[in-house]
Amino acid sequence: MNSESKYSGKVLVAGATGRTGQWVVKRLLHYGIQTRVFSRDREKALAIFGGAVEIATGKIQNSEDVANAVKGCNAVISALGSNSPSGESSPEEVDLNGVMRLVDEAAGAGVKHFGLVSSMAVTKWYHPLNLFAGVLTKKWEAEQHLRSVFSGAGKSYTIVRPGGLKDGEPLQNRLHVETGDRMWSGWINRSDVAELLVVSLWTAKARNMTFEVVNEAEEKQESLEPYYDKLS
Numbered sequence: 001m002n003s004e005s006k007y008s009g010k011v012l013v014a015g016a017t018g019r020t021g022q023w024v025v026k027r028l029l030h031y032g033i034q035t036r037v038f039s040r041d042r043e044k045a046l047a048i049f050g051g052a053v054e055i056a057t058g059k060i061q062n063s064e065d066v067a068n069a070v071k072g073c074n075a076v077i078s079a080l081g082s083n084s085p086s087g088e089s090s091p092e093e094v095d096l097n098g099v100m101r102l103v104d105e106a107a108g109a110g111v112k113h114f115g116l117v118s119s120m121a122v123t124k125w126y127h128p129l130n131l132f133a134g135v136l137t138k139k140w141e142a143e144q145h146l147r148s149v150f151s152g153a154g155k156s157y158t159i160v161r162p163g164g165l166k167d168g169e170p171l172q173n174r175l176h177v178e179t180g181d182r183m184w185s186g187w188i189n190r191s192d193v194a195e196l197l198v199v200s201l202w203t204a205k206a207r208n209m210t211f212e213v214v215n216e217a218e219e220k221q222e223s224l225e226p227y228y229d230k231l232s
């Protein structure tokens with residue numbers, strides 16, 4: 001573990017037990033950042049993270065659980081994602097209402113920065129992925145809510161819109177970043193999506209940015225911070 005700590009606050013990770021969320025936690029711990037995870041399944045969180053993080057247990061549908069989870073945190077990173085067309089893990093419940101509830105409770109608790117994993121093509125209602133219970137449109141609406149709540153004084157957000165997600169180590173690929181939701185295809189490692197959101201905690205140029213990102217070529221990277229220079 002790298003003991004260099006670039007951010008002194010505490011970060012809540014929602015969706016921490018998911019594949020991107022686990023990378024968010026790993027990269028936060030790599031930088032020595034205090035981490036709390038929010039999970040509906042305490043045993044699962046304990047099995048994955050052991051004693052390395054604080055665990056707040058609760059449902060994303062329950063405002064009181066969410067309020068308890070964000071209390072005392074300086075930043076939130078959400079890697080939540082739906083996995084069922086209906087019910088409690090649907091796009092409506094997780095990608096839209098769950099994220100909006102997290103945004104509202106975080107703002108109310110004085111959280112300063114909110115990082116969100118969204119998706120490429122969220123503005124394209126006609127994209128085939130939207131056949132999954134309107135998932136792209138729900139993510140777009142949640143993005144809009146985050147932008148409106150966290151762009152005020154003393155607050156900031158960073159929204160990463162990845163292409164198709166793959167597993168693998170971070171910092172192994174040169175990335176291509178763009179704004180305006182004009183990309184149609186491409187892949188990126190979940191670990192790099194996590195890294196981009198973790199470095200957004202201390203990178204001034206990441207503040208209030210929404211951007212798409214995919215791999216360009218295999219090429220080791222020292223840091224992903226310079227990609228934020230390309231956006232401004």
Ligand SMILES: NC(=O)c1ccc[n+]([C@@H]2O[C@H](COP(=O)([O-])OP(=O)(O)OC[C@H]3O[C@@H](n4cnc5c(N)ncnc54)[C@H](OP(=O)(O)O)[C@@H]3O)[C@@H](O)[C@H]2O)c1
Pocket residue numbers: 014015016017018019020021039040041059060061079080081082083088089090093094117118119120162163164165166190
């Ligand atoms: N797959 C792709 O190619 C792709 C492309 C672009 C964007 N994305 C987006 O990237 C994000 C991360 O994707 P991923 O593949 O890492 O996702 P994942 O492995 O499926 O993880 C999703 C997380 O959301 C949590 N979750 C789901 N339903 C929940 C509920 N009802 N209450 C509380 N938590 C709930 C899961 O909790 P449990 O661990 O308890 O199940 C898990 O921690 C998602 O928003 C996804 O839509 C994906």
